Amino acid sequence: xxxxxRHLCEHFGELEADDLRMAARTILQRQFLLLERNRDRxxxxxxxxxxxxxxxLFDALGWTLYRDDGFSIIVYFLVRQRVLRVYGWSIALCCFx
Numbered sequence: 001x002x003x004x005x006r007h008l009c010e011h012f013g014e015l016e017a018d019d020l021r022m023a024a025r026t027i028l029q030r031q032f033l034l035l036e037r038n039r040d041r042x043x044x045x046x047x048x049x050x051x052x053x054x055x056x057l058f059d060a061l062g063w064t065l066y067r068d069d070g071f072s073i074i075v076y077f078l079v080r081q082r083v084l085r086v087y088g089w090s091i092a093l094c095c096f097x
Contacts, residue, residue: 023047024057027076035072047074 026043027033033040033047047054051067058065064077 032073032075
């Protein structure tokens with residue numbers, strides 16, 4: 001993960017490691033981010049732009065990072081989850097294991 005972080009910072013010159021840490025810290029504190037909420041917007045955009053990195057990061061922690069572009073939401077789950085599409089709505093079913 002540290003190698004990936006270093007690679008992102010080198011590849012995107014304006015991107016700082018502190019920016020990525022801030023985005024990770026923000027979603028960990030709030031559990032979900034909404035694009036339409038002003039306080040979430042910066043972290044939401046950063047995670048969206050580097051979604052593969054954050055997906056791998058959360059996967060390494062045993063969590064699932066989920067993004068729904070229709071509702072502009074990013075959420076992580078601490079438990080195993082399943083996502084269903086019902087009438088255009090995303091429904092997350094959490095299964096405690």
